[in-house]
Amino acid sequence: MTEDLLQAGLAQTTLHPLNLRVRHAVGSIITLEDGSELIDFISGIGVSSFGHGNPLITQALKDQIDLHLHVMVYGEMRQASQDRAAKLLLSLLPDALDTVYFVNSGAEAVDGALKLARSSTGRQKILAVDGGYHGNTFGALTVSSNEARKAPFEPLIPGIEFLAWNNVQALDAIDHTIAAIIVETIQGDAGIRIPDQGWLLSLREKCNETGTLLILDEIQCGMGRTGRPFAFEHFDIEPDVLCLGKALGGGLPMGAFVSSKSRMKQLANAPALSHITTFGGHPLPCASAAAALQLLKDLDFQHTERCALRFEKIVSAHVLVKEVRRLGAYIAIELPDEEAVNYCVQHALTQGLLIYFFLSTPCAFRVAPPLTMDEATWVRATDILCQTLDACASSMR
Template sequence: MMSYLFPTYARWDVTIKEAKGSWVTDVNDVKYLDFISGIAVCNLGHANEEVSDAVQEQLTKYWHMSNLFHQPIQEEVAKLLVEASDGDAVFFCNSGAEANEAAIKLARKHTGKHKIVTFLQSFHGRTFATMSATGQEKIQQGFGPLLETFQYLTFNNVEALDELGTDVAAIMLEVVQGEGGVVPADKEFIEKIAETCEKIGALLIIDEVQTGIGRTGKPFGYQHFGIKPDIITSAKGLGSGLPVGAMIGHKSLIETFQAGSHGSTFGGNPIAMAAAKVTLEKIFDEDFLNEVNKKSNYLLEKLEHIVGKHPLVNGVRGKGLLIGIECKEQVSPIIDQLREHNFLVLPAGPHVIRLLPPLTVSYEEMDIAVKTIAEVFSKVNDSVGAH
């Protein structure tokens, strides 16, 4: 069948007609257990009723208003983000890439410096600046000269930070590299980055697009490390599936982003804000986050016990409900087989299976997931052995 879309996505042969909680149903009425969650987006599961009610209510009021007008719901959502982080002010946009664009612009304007340090295997987006910030050649190929002001260091290499001088505007990183293989940062590495930023007069930007909004068992992933970033970026899980991004910054940066310095027509759209408000109220609840941590411990332990010792597996790692299974083989065919067993997961690079269940996932659903993974691994092992 001819498509009217650019083929920018390697689409699977699955067409979803409806989704609820941790499950999606395709047009052939096949049900799948979904451990993708829209790539860490539907943190409250698909079609959460309270989010749906809030969106429906806002739809009866107004759908869009220029940011020239005061919109109280923006203030309410910003307050929730500020109270759950070390920031003081929020800029709303539509995606993670846009949030990171805003962070890059703010860092350069505020410091008057241009160089931004990021890390190999990082992922920060696909706009020109965020593609330049991303430490992966495959994302950058074919687009000509990149922005020249990015320097890439090796992730978790403490010594590399000693080379940096005072010409650096900011150091930007993910505390768990999601697309780069589900690689958590070492505590010593994060502490050294914070110390280096202080020493060289650089801002610290934490990209929480995938790790934020409860995904790691805290409101934001950096909170596992006892540091205070200057800028935090967020998106994905922020709107339970509605497009919304946010850059959260320290009060010392407010003077730099005055009227006319940055903007977004749809940033802070009231429909997205209605979804974000309920999402944050539910996820930032202490009892909810405690339960995420319990589920994380349960799932990691079961995976370690049942899958971790499998001859094809190098290890299981992660933070909260962002989990990677590193394999000795390419994982693409394994992911295809898991899908044939009605279980949806993602790769994170060629050798890592990435699990991103909704934060509302049940223990029974986690048991189904582990059992399915074990069954498929055992079949893969038999077929490898047969060769």
């Protein structure tokens, strides 16, 4: 399989890529070149949340292609697609988050947010949290917690320390020397870890007391994934800086960091062009994001909750399942061991269902279907998964 990739001149990212050949994808279904169909139960890791080939998104892209593509490096020319995306995004956010910087990826959004924190506070130290995953540029990697993934690339960025997750006492480390703390509101790669509201409230309070910026990374858990437009809405807190990506671009590459005007103006004058990125705010992802944000506004969250709750009840009753962690359609299924997870991912594929691994949580697999998936497809996917779990249990006997 790997040789196949390399022979085509494509770099490999793992020794065992899925290497499926895609013909097209519509709604919740991916059709392969051999004509077989897969139910997409992971949305390309939380990207295709509004379904593949969503007509609103594809029409917005076609309209934009007819107008113009790249005209000038981000920030120099006013482009209507950027205005539309910004207006819709900010209309969904608290008043204090009134300015957005569009970039190319989640990791770039994190890097931009970290730079903003240092430059707007004049402080250097940044805290992150055990179990967090924030991406793979040097900045984003440094604030991610998986040591084995970082070690080969050291030295990373200085001035970063880690706190225990969901631990109120650990928050004592936040003082007037700390520029920011970056936290995934709900940790994705740690296997969908949902924190106590008390911890997040204390974190917010501690940041207020010390002038430390609270950066929430909602690159994976934002954009409707958890049953509300943004995950922080479940906890009665607001961030100082919000990082977005993945589903934001409606299937096109895009990230964003959002904060207040007073902070964001730093990027223009201290120094000028503090963060500069040729393709950030590209008109195609912006047109697509504007359509995605409209879809987010109109999402039927109750429908997804009904389907996901039924799924949770059935799957958590299976003898092989140790735990289901879920908020909205952001789901981890914990199995007894890594082998069982491998078996299930491979077996489900042969039955037409795409589920997938976590990077750092080997004994669980992820489920994150398009938020537009209809009930019949949820039911079919649940049936296939239960048969897969049955087959796995029998194979272990």
